[in-house]
Amino acid sequence: MLTRFFLMGLDKKAGVLLTVLAVLAVAVPFMALGTAPDSPWHLSTHTVALLGKYLCFALLALSLDLVWGYVGILSLGHAAFFTLGGYAMGMYLMRQIGSRGVYGNADLPDFMVFLNWTELPWYWHGFDHFWFAAVMVMVVPGLLAFAFGWFAFRSRVTGVYLSIITQALTFALMLAFFRNDMGFGGNNGLTDFKEILGFDIQAASTRVGLFVATVVALAIGYVLASAVVASKLGKVLIAVRDAESRVRFMGYETDRYKLFAWTLSACMAGVAGALYVPQVGIINPSEFSPASSIEAVIWVAVGGRGTLAGPVLGAVLVNFGKSYFTAALPELWLFALGGLFVLVTLFLPKGILGLAAQLRQRLPSRGAVAGTPAGQKGV
Amino acid sequence: MHRALCWLLAAFLALAAPAAFAADQGAADLAPLVRGLGAGSYADTEKALSALAGTGDPAAVPVIEALQAGDLHVRKADGAVVVAKRAGSGFALTDPLTGAALGEADRNAVEKIRINNALRRTISATLGALTLMSPDANTRRQAAEAVFKSRDANALDALNTALAKETDERVRRAMTQARAAVLLAGDAADADKVAAVAVLQERGDQDALALLNGAANSVSNGGSDAVKDAAKKAVASVEQRLALWGAAQNLWYGLSLGSVLLLAAIGLAVTFGVMGVINMAHGEMVMIGAYATFLVQEAFRQWAPGLFDFSILVALPVAFLVSGAVGVAIERSVIRWLYGRPLETLLATWGLSLALQQAVRSIFGPTNREVGAPSWMSGAFELGGLTITYGRLWIVVFAFLVFGALLVALRKTWFGLSIRAVTQNRSMANAMGIRTARVDALTFGLGSGIAGLAGVALSQIDNVSPNLGQGYIIDSFMVVVFGGVGNLWGTLVGALALGGVNKFLEPYAGAVLGKILVLIFIILFIQRRPRGLFALKGRAVEA
Incomplete structure (x- = not known):
């Protein structure tokens, strides 16, 4: 029954995506650990971490697509959930440092010692345990999203207004986390991690392990999202996206459906953030900035809104482009990103996957044109 | 260059000669007293000091200051008191009264006049007394x-x-x-x-x-108790007075911040009200206005430095036209293809804002540009316990002038009538023969132009850098969303209320926490009134 629920959302696109992920999960560990460092097939630890980062962003894009592509909520604050998940993981990693910090204090993280704090704030308790952090990674963003959505959807805040207040939310969180008194390291955030679950966080094998975990999380997220979208619930969500009032008049309590999708999406974003932090080694409040939320939206738009697979593709492509541009042509990156926003909204409203579908529809007619006698060409 | 230096020197000499002469006259009376400073013991020095103070002659002030700084020395050869400053291995000597150079001396040829703590107190008292006269x-x-x-x-x-x-x-x-x-x-x-x-x-x-x-x-x-009682009463009265002035100061800061928010937000309110489009590139229009001000000022510095005080007045129309033209270009090239898709418009304009920022950064460089204040905008005056800077005062006045002008334009002109018609019912306006596409373009231009005007004002109080607009965009959104769409009064009330609340929270909660509280307040407020403070009333389910 449950298996059927999860399998019913899977189509050809899903098959391709999951196959690619499976290949990555096998090939990357082999290439990173099983080849000689001078072999052309060898992947450096840095590259593995970079790929892992792209896939974290892909999971974030996927979660955003679930609400924007299928429920029509354009969130300009999804980075808030991503970063909260990241902070939850970061807190666990800080506790793992133990007495190896600069000040060698076993009870307090370095920045608290620096601020002359004498005991751990209550909300840091429990983060010594991985299981607790792993739960919090989903619970914290989920709770915030639930509370926010509960108020917003019940009072029928929609459209641009909703987008603006999601932006206000992430902006407020950014300002809050910049404060030293919050107890999250202020400006510098959480960094200088040593180990995760007892493994050295810098080691190549740990990096590969984290990468595989990210691939698995992305695959699970994808299967879950497609199952939700393909279910009866998903049909209601799509109906809400297209004509919310009509759905409400038919007797559905649309705010509950929206709240479910919104909270689920926030949890997924939290997981993405949690996997992101150990791979890049730092989490700081600038991740909350509204700009990074909007950047996530463009990944979805580029790949194809409402396709689930598209955003994954979009996130990887755009971030690959970003890595390339910021290294090779730093002046041009913002032009490229800005242009991408404009071009995609103007010419690719359905993204790359939508374009592929459009082309496929046109192909038969083009085939007919090609079928005309060659001799008549150019006459 | 050389000639200018010569002139300067000549003028200096002409001015200095009578002064030196006057000093010489005074010096004749003071000279024996100054010589007494170096007589030997602390007591002798103190005696000479009081004698100097007794003359009440301001010419004695530099001598005593030199004594305080430890520069006063006695020349061993003739017992003259001189000011000796280190020059290379020896000392450069000058006369303490006239300031005339007395050549150089070896380190051993002079002896410092020592001072102790008692003497130091006398010195500062003497100095105070002399300057009081x-x-x-x-x-x-x-x-x-x-x-x-x-x-x-x-x-x-x-x-x-x-x-x-x-x-x-x-x-x-x-x-x-x-x-x-x-x-x-x-x-x-x-x-x-x-x-x-x-x-x-x-x-x-x-x-x-x-x-x-x-x-x-x-x-x-x-x-005694009488003094204490009087002091206690006085403390209470002064505290009350200070609290009152403190509140007035907060009110003024709030008004000042509110007017800045108003300037940044009214352009946004116009475009959002008419087209239902949040223009994410609005902040960059402000930034372009600020850079236009910078260019105008550069032109003035180059060609008419004497008229620099008027540069701001010239910058106003220039900034309006430049930002307005950019706005019309954006509307014609991008936004008009996206009507009916407000969320996509939001993304496209965000992209434009990134590109505009980078363009300005490439042209003008990433560093802050210097925009000067005209003389009539610098300085401050005091009003009771309030300190009010002219720059801030002019910005408040300017914000209200722009607001009033816009209000008149919307109420009294044909263009304003068209804008209102399109805001209230687009299809009906279209049917009545208003060319809505043109109104859209011009409205967008108007909103952007006003943003340009805001840029001129903000260039006076903020750093002119490519990121200038970024700092204001979220606040402007908050003002518009809080005030309600399609109503300029809503924007006015929203801007002043948010500015005031922000400044009143600051002393209690700190600047950052105050801002966070305001944001949370707005998020909650939107739940109560999803369409803002002054919403246009209508019966549509989905506005």
Whole structure:
């Protein structure tokens, strides 16, 4: 029954995506650990971490697509959930440092010692345990999203207004986390991690392990999202996206459906953030900035809104482009990103996957044109 | 260049010659006293010092200052007192009174005039007394203020003498207050102290409050109960007064911030109200306006430096036109293809804002550009306990002028009528023959132009950098969303309310926490009124 629920959302696109992920999960560990460092097939630890980062962003894009592509909520604050998940993981990693910090204090993280704090704030308790952090990674963003959505959807805040207040939310969180008194390291955030679950966080094998975990999380997220979208619930969500009032008049309590999708999406974003932090080694409040939320939206738009697979593709492509541009042509990156926003909204409203579908529809007619006698060409 | 230097030198000499002559005359009287400073023992120095003070001649001030700084030396050869400054291995000597160069001397040829702590106190008292007698009223007032701060009991006699001769009303007041401060801090008679309390109560600022508080709580210097009671009453009255002025100051800051928000947000309100489009590139229009101001000022610096004070006035129309033109270009090239898809418009304009920022960064560089203030916008004046800078005052005035002009334009012109018609019912306006596409383009241009005007104002109080607009965009959104769409009054109320609340929270919660609280308040407020404070009323389910 449950298996059927999860399998019913899977189509050809899903098959391709999951196959690619499976290949990555096998090939990357082999290439990173099983080849000689001078072999052309060898992947450096840095590259593995970079790929892992792209896939974290892909999971974030996927979660955003679930609400924007299928429920029509354009969130300009999804980075808030991503970063909260990241902070939850970061807190666990800080506790793992133990007495190896600069000040060698076993009870307090370095920045608290620096601020002359004498005991751990209550909300840091429990983060010594991985299981607790792993739960919090989903619970914290989920709770915030639930509370926010509960108020917003019940009072029928929609459209641009909703987008603006999601932006206000992430902006407020950014300002809050910049404060030293919050107890999250202020400006510098959480960094200088040593180990995760007892493994050295810098080691190549740990990096590969984290990468595989990210691939698995992305695959699970994808299967879950497609199952939700393909279910009866998903049909209601799509109906809400297209004509919310009509759905409400038919007797559905649309705010509950929206709240479910919104909270689920926030949890997924939290997981993405949690996997992101150990791979890049730092989490700081600038991740909350509204700009990074909007950047996530463009990944979805580029790949194809409402396709689930598209955003994954979009996130990887755009971030690959970003890595390339910021290294090779730093002046041009913002032009490229800005242009991408404009071009995609103007010419690719359905993204790359939508374009592929459009082309496929046109192909038969083009085939007919090609079928005309060659001799008549150019006459 | 050389010629200018020569002229300068000539002018300097012409000015300096009579001054030197005058100094020579004074020097004749003072010279023996100055020579006495180097007589030997501390007691001798002190005697000479009091004699110097007794002359009341301001020419003695640099000599005593040199003594204080430890620059005064005795030339061993002839016992003359000279100012010796280190030059290479030896000393460069000058006459302490005339400032004339006396050549160089070996380190062993001069001996420093030593001073001890008792002497140091006498020196500062003497200096205070001499400056209190200075012919320049401002110097006298500053000296009185200095005594007020130091509460030096040694200065009391000098203060009394000076007060008896003083004619300038303001200086007199400063001296009376300084005297009161000295009396209250020292051990004077009770009646004097009570009178001093009254004087300080009248002064009524933070410094006076600190003094009065000291008097009210003094245990050590045995202030009597009468003095304490008077001081306590005075403290209460001063505190109340200060609290009132503090509130007024907050109100002014709030108004100032509110007018800045208003300037940044009204352009946004116009475009959002008419087209339902949030223009994420709005902040960059502000930034372009600021850079237009910079360019206009550069042009003035280049070709008409004498007219620099008018550069801002020229920058206003230039910034309006430049930002407006960019706005129309954006509308024609991008936004008009996206009508009916507000969320996509939001993304496209965000992309444009990134590109515009980078363009400005590539052209002008990432660093801040210097935009000067015209003379009529710099400086400040005091209004009771308030300090108001002219720059801020002009921005408040300007914001309200722009608001009023826009209001008139919307109410009284044909273009304004079309805008209102399109805002209220687009399809009906279209049917009545209004070319909505053109209205859209012009409205967008208008909104962007106003943003450009905001840029001129903000260039005076903020750094002109490619990121200028970013700092204002979220605040502008909050104002528009809070105030409600399609109603300029909503924007006005929203801007002033948010500015005021922000500044009133700041003293209690700190700047950052205050801002966070305001954001949370807006998020909650939107739940209550999803369409803002002054929403257009309509019956549509989905507005």
